[in-house]
Amino acid sequence: MPWFRGDLHTHSTLSDGGELTPAEVVAAARAVGLDFLAATEHNSDANWPEWAAEDFLIFRGRENITPDGHWLDIEGRLRVVAHPVAPYPGGTFTMSRDGFDLVEVWNGAWRSDVPWQADNEAGLAAWDPMTIKAVGNSDIHLAGQIGVAHNVVRADELTADAILDAVRAGRGWITDSAATELTFEARRDGHVAQIGDTLPPGDGDPELTIDVRNVPGNTIRIIRTADYVRLEVRHPDGRMAALTNAIYVG
Numbered sequence: 001m002p003w004f005r006g007d008l009h010t011h012s013t014l015s016d017g018g019e020l021t022p023a024e025v026v027a028a029a030r031a032v033g034l035d036f037l038a039a040t041e042h043n044s045d046a047n048w049p050e051w052a053a054e055d056f057l058i059f060r061g062r063e064n065i066t067p068d069g070h071w072l073d074i075e076g077r078l079r080v081v082a083h084p085v086a087p088y089p090g091g092t093f094t095m096s097r098d099g100f101d102l103v104e105v106w107n108g109a110w111r112s113d114v115p116w117q118a119d120n121e122a123g124l125a126a127w128d129p130m131t132i133k134a135v136g137n138s139d140i141h142l143a144g145q146i147g148v149a150h151n152v153v154r155a156d157e158l159t160a161d162a163i164l165d166a167v168r169a170g171r172g173w174i175t176d177s178a179a180t181e182l183t184f185e186a187r188r189d190g191h192v193a194q195i196g197d198t199l200p201p202g203d204g205d206p207e208l209t210i211d212v213r214n215v216p217g218n219t220i221r222i223i224r225t226a227d228y229v230r231l232e233v234r235h236p237d238g239r240m241a242a243l244t245n246a247i248y249v250g
Helices: 022-031 118-126 160-169
Strands: 003-010 036-042 057-066 069-074 078-081 102-107 133-137 150-154 172-175 181-188 191-194 207-213 219-224 228-234 240-244
Touching: 003 022, 003 057, 003 069, 003 078, 003 133, 003 160, 022 036, 036 069, 057 160, 078 160, 102 118, 102 240, 118 240, 133 150, 133 160, 133 172, 150 160, 172 181, 181 228, 181 240, 207 219, 207 228
Parallel strands: 003 036, 036 057, 078 102, 102 133
Antiparallel strands: 003 150, 057 069, 069 078, 150 172, 172 240, 181 191, 181 207, 219 228, 228 240
C-alpha cells in the first residue's frame, strides 16, 4: 500500500495573516513534495472556488475559531482539534473532545524559523493514542511554512475517500520534511502490523522494525505501553523530526 504526503491545515490571503494566494499555496505544496492539502480558511469556506487546481488533491475545509479553541472541519467528514494548547487568547482547546476524530499534536511555526514549539511539546505529552488519532500540519500563513509539519499517510490510492479514511484510522506519521523516510512495523507469531494496525494477541513483546532515513544524528524514542507502541524521532538539537501514530498490540 503506497504512502502519500499532505498538509491538512492551510491558510491563504483569504484568512487573516495569510500572505500567499490559494494558487501560491498549492504551488508551494507541489514544490515541497506534497500530494494533497486541505484548505481551511478562518470561519469560512465561501471562497472555495479560488482553491481549484488541476492534478492536485484539495479538500474543502474550514478552521472554526471559537472562544473555547479552534477546530478543523474537513469535507464534513473529519473534525480535528487544532493546536490544543496554543498560548494565545482562544487558542487553547477547552471544549469536550467527544465527537472529534483527530487531534493536531504538531502545529506549524508561528515564524518560519521555529518549526517545533513548547505548545507542541505540551500537546504531545497530553495525547492519548487510545482515545484519539493524531495529525500534524503547518497551519501555513507565511511563505516557507507549507508542509512543516505534514502527514505521511498509508492509503490504497490518492483519492478523497482513501486519504480521509486512512487519516481517520491513524494510518500515518508526521514529519517536518518531505526528505524524511520512516519504516515502523511490529511482528509477533508470524503477524505483521504497520502504523494504525492492531497486532493480534500473542506471547511476549512484538519485534519492532525501525528504519529512519535523512535525519542525520537522530535520536529515536520508543513509547511502549501494554496497549500500543509508537515512535518519536528528534534532531540532534531536540526538535521533533518525525512521530508516529500507534501500532496497537492487542
